[in-house]
Amino acid sequence: MAKTIYMDHAATTPVAEAVAQKMLPYFTQSFGNPSSIHHVGRANRAALDNARAQVAKALGAANDEIFFTSGGSEGDNWAIKGVMLRDVNRGKKFITTNIEHHAVLHTGAWLEKHGYEVIYLPVNEYGVVTPDVLEAAMGEGDTALVSIMFANNEIGTIEPIKELAEVAHRHGALFHTDAVQAIGAVAIDVKALNVDMLSLSAHKFYGPKGVGAMYVRKGVYLENLIEGGAQERGKRAGTENIPGIVGLGAAIELATENLEKNAAYLTSLRDDMIAQLLEKIPHTRLNGHPTDRLPANVNVSIEYIEGESMLILLDQNGICASSGSACTSGSLDPSHVLLAIGLPHEVAHGSLRFSLGIHNTKEEVDQVVELLVKIVERLRAMSPLYHA
Ligand SMILES: *Cc1c(COP(=O)(O)O)cnc(C)c1O
Secondary structure (H helix, E strand, C coil): CCCCCCCCCCCCCCCHHHHHHHHHHHHHHHCCCCCCCCHHHHHHHHHHHHHHHHHHHHHHHHHHHHEEEEEHHHHHHHHHHHHHHHHHCCEEEEEEECCCHHHHHHHHHHHHHHCCCEEEECCCHHHHHHHHHHHHHHHHCCCEEEEEEEECCCCCCCCCCCHHHHHHCCHHHHHHHHCCCCCCCCCHHHHHHHHCCEEEEEHCCCCCCCCCEECCCCCCCCCCCCCCCCCCHHCCCCCCCCCHHHHHHHHHHHHHHHHHHHHHHHHHHCCCCCCCHHHHHEEEECCCCCCCCCCCEEEEEECCCHHHHHHHHHHHCCCCCCCCCHHCCCCCCCCCHHHHHHCCHHHHCCCCEECCCCCCCCCCCCCHHHHHHHHHHHHHHHHHCCCC
């Protein structure tokens, strides 16, 4: 098989070598439970504190505003259920958008099943949630919480989070953002943005899978999602995933230190790839915002063919990409995000997402484009829909 070209970093990233090295001692040597009284356990409290400080620094938060979780899905569930299940919020609304990750959308559906009113805001053709749309929805009834993602995982659109949080606050609601795709891509300062909660996940920025963190602004009270021991100041039970947490801390520090350099590099690769695809493949459109988008995100619809067919042929040539959301592959439903920006079903079906990474090169971009041009020609020649 051809050499692997991995362009699916929005699904997951490899763990950075330096991060993996920092994690290793915590599996076999410094394995203690930080809650233990003895020295083997106590030794790990410092590692926990250090990682918490690394996450706090990366976000502009205080150390005691950071809670470790098992990843983005848990953080999203916790923020939403933790606020909505409070007695004081009984009968109040939850507002989110129709382009969220399923961790938010399905939590919204869970709330509806349990009798809550949930509003899913529409987006414009670029996938932007405009503050006036939120403003209009806030007008009716009492809203406890608004949750809007920082940047979309499929089309890469970056949302105006500061303005949206401002609208929510003006109407007395709390504001949560799923920033899983934004860490390492967009500079984040939770105080400047004035968000109340923010969730993130290590495996999207060259850290390990199964570990994440939540920022919860001091003074915001959340019900617990997971009951048990007194870990995380009694807010999130379970023996801490020390190797994972150490990896998360190291990865967020690395991602933050290199953010500008990485973003500049990825943006140039991205724009080159987009320009080539639009120029070399007829009947191709870019999905998402042309400029307010993640530096690593390329999402195009290639008309008259199926995204899945292209993916299989790309994979046979060593190239890893995705059609819409990784979570919905295997299903025949077109991506909810592509439908939300107004694409007809058949166009949504012909969509591909390339999410670039810091190890991708200009040569790889050229190689992928060249191959995709041939794949599209081959598939269109067989397509009953296409008359060139
Ligand atoms: C990957 C992802 C999640 C889920 O994170 P996990 O750590 O895999 O649970 C949530 N939201 C967005 C936007 C994501 O890209």
